[in-house]
Each structure stands twice: as C-alpha cells, then as structure tokens.
Amino acid sequence: MQYFTIPPSPDLARYVRFFWVLEHDLTDDAPYFHRTMADGCAEMVFHFKGRFDEIIQNDKPELSFQSGIHGQSRKFRRFVIAENFGIFGVYLYPFAIPALFGVPSSELSDQMPDLTSFFGSKGTELEERVMLAANHSERVNIISSFLRECLKQHEMHEPAVFSVISNIIQSKGLAKIPELAAQSFLSTRQFERKFLAFSGFSPKLFSRIIRFQSALNEYGNKNKSLTEIAYECGYYDQSHFIHDFKAFSGEHPKTYFSGNAEGTGYRDA
DSSP: EEEEEOOOOOOTTTTEEEEEEEEOOOOOSSEEEEEEOOOOOOEEEEEEEEEEEOGGGGGGGEOOOOOEEEOBBOOOEEEEEEOEEEEEEEETTTTTTHHHHHGGGGGGOOOBBBHHHHHTHHHHHHHHHHOOSSSSHHHHHHHHHHHHHHHHHTOOOOOOOHHHHHHHTTTTTOSOOHHHHHHTTTTHHHHHHHHHHHSSHHHHHHHHHHHHHHHHTTTTOSSSOOHHHHHHHOOSSSHHHHHHHHHHHOOOOHHHTTTTTTHHHHHHH
16 A cells, blocks of 8 residues: 655645545455544545445445545545555645635535536546546646636635634644634634634634544554543543544544554555
8 A cells, every 4th residue: 555645836835735645456355444534624535546435324335426525524434445546635724615616614514525516517627637647746737737726716815714723733733712713803703603614613623623633643653652642632631532532533542543443554554
C-alpha cells in the first residue's frame, strides 16, 4: 500500500491543505475495508482505479461515487473493495467550500455528493480529465486550474471567522473559543451563525472533531500511552477520550492504536 501527500501551490494554500494519493494492489482474495473518520475538513475524492462500495445499515453494500465531495463529517463511514484501487484526494480547509464553490459549508456537512450532482456538466468534465490523466502531477495541475476558476467566480472578502477556524485547526482544537470570538468583533449569535456557515458545525462540535483528529495523528507513536495521548490532546480524563473516540471513529482507542484496526493500513504505508 502506498500513501503520500503533495503540497498545493502558494496561491491555493489558503484553501487546500494538501493533495493525497492512496494506491493498493490486493495480493489475495480478501477484500480491503476502508474507514473514514469524523473530520472537520472536507475533501474532493477521485477513484481513478477501482470503485468502492459503502457499507450501510445492516452491512448492506451500496456503490459509492466514482468522484465527488466528502463533506466535513461528525461520523465515520465504512467502505469495501475487492479489486486493486487508486484514489486521488484534495484535502480542503472547511471555509474553502463557500470560497471555492459558493455554498455554505453547512450544506455539505455529513454529505457525499458526486461531482456531476454538485457541479453539473463541469463536474463530469473534471472527473473525465482527472481519470484520464497520465500521472499525479497532471492531476494536481488539472484540479488546481479548476479551483482557480472557482475562486474567480466566487471571490469573496475573507471574514474574520476564517482566521478563527484556522486557529482552532492549528491549535489542534485547544483554542479558547470565547477569546477567538471576541477577536472577530461579532456578537455571540453572529459569531456562531457565521462559524456554522463557514465550518459546517458549531464551534464546540468543530473543536471536538479537530481534537479527535489530533489524537488520530498520534497513531504509530509507541512512546506515549493512551492516557498521555488523551491529556496532551486536551481531554479531561480517559473516559471522555474514549467516548469521543468511539463516537467519531466507531473504534475503541485501544483497538485503533494497536495497529490492528480496520482501515489503518495507509498509516503504516
């Protein structure tokens, strides 16, 4: 299994955190199970080789999109594939949704529209070009050009809440929201309304998800116990840590950090 990231060009770095690639050739008849976790950031996803089924209620598989947008999410999803696969992703800041696409981030929370449904014929054309690209560098160029055109169409004045959201991400969910709200010079009600529109979630829920993501990123750190990870990531106690971890990933943290959890293969790549 191969996983790697590609930085965006400087003019897009305000909105794109990074591009990523995940490729894998199955070596036996066993299918590959992938699990996406709760995440405060959205991403564009292109399955340029193979196509996953999403495992929904009662373990029933349902064909997932070939390419689309995975909105910021408060829940985990499970997917399965029984063939070799390749995925190209564009990991976005949450406020990139209104800045690039002209819709509130809240409209995409916990949603997974395919590109044609979301963009119309432009989405279909983008999917075809990315699928037919000769290599990943070409994919980066194609998508970057598309996003630059989106920025021209939906150019907007950057509200103060952009910086608040960035601060929460950079602080790994530990920033003090009342202080950040005060810096935005908005009333509490205005701040919460704008925060929801540009992040997709309330400030409290968004911070919880970002804090959970910071815990996920401790995967592979054998020098820290679960208790140390919990406290360093801002959890008051182990039970609080376990509760949020299970709610956002569907796994007990002990299982996840054991290296035997479903969908962690890319972190070992």
